[in-house]
Amino acid sequence: MTDQTQYPDSPVQFPRDDVAAVESAVAAFLRERVRAADADGVVVAMSGGLDSTVTATLAAEALGPDRVLGLALPCHKTDACAAMEAETVADHLGIAFQRVHLRPLLQQFHQAVVPTLDPDVTDDSAPTEDRALGNAIARFRMACTYYVANRTNRLVVGTANRSELLLGYVTKHGDAGADLFPLGDLYKTEVRELARHLGLPDAIVERTPTAGFRVGQTDADDLGATYDVVDAVLWRVVEQDESVERVAAALDVAEDTAARLVSMCSTTAHKRSLPPTPGIGDRARRPTDSPAR
Secondary structure, three states: OEEEEEOOOOOOOOOHHHHHHHHHHHHHHHHHHHOOOOOOOOEEEEOOOHEEEHHHHHHHHHHHHHHEEEEOOOOOHHHHHHHHHHHHHHHHHEEEEEOOOOOHHHHHHHHHHHHHHOOOOOOOOOOOOOOOHHHHHHHHHHHHHHHHHHEEEEEEEEEOOHHHHOOOOOOOOOOOOOEOOOOOOOOOHHHHHHHHHHOOOHHHHOOOOOOOOOOOOOHHHHHHHHOHHHHHHHHHHHOOOOHHHHHHHOOOOOOHHHHHHHHHHHHHHHHHHHOOOOOOOOOOOOOOOOOOO
């Protein structure tokens, strides 16, 4: 029988040997992508959370600490503490680190842009749970990340995992914008297992996932389920092609919860693909397709 790492919160479990194989595969992927782009290194937007810490750790391992730049971009009090934790992680990894506070940029945005585009919003301290505002902040962060990447000939390494990408729990052209996603094939619970394998502190591995939009906000609140439920449902429906009804019954999960999670995958498909074109003539070929030979 295959020896398993037993984590009760992980519905999708790696065999122990496979965790090391995944680590090696991700490291090789990072090296190859950087080599192919003739880049000098990578930039990782760091929040102090699980995904960005695992991503930065693997990047430093694959490329060497001197080729990795950690970037923290706090905008509110809720993520200022997380930025300090990110700096602690960067110091431990021995990578370069920069922190830029985006609050002044947000205030200028409210003063110079919002009154014209959205006259009903007049207060520059609009609630952080406002969806449009949250997306704008995520796009400010990505603009800054790409700016420094362009200036230093680096690739932008995204930190999203497969759970987030499938659910569309990312901001289009925000944290969904990157040159590569090293964790993009791994469900959140698998990222936790990888983090344990890498020896990351329990405080990071066990931290309640949050986007940091407001005090007390959690991913589970937004998604209506914890990642152990999310991953168990998505694994069986997406990877095993089981029906929602069968999966809900097998996992003892409310059928409407399972159906809603699966529906999120289909309604957010646009976040995982290039913008469509009309398909005129034979020009429907994707821009990334190679010419016929």
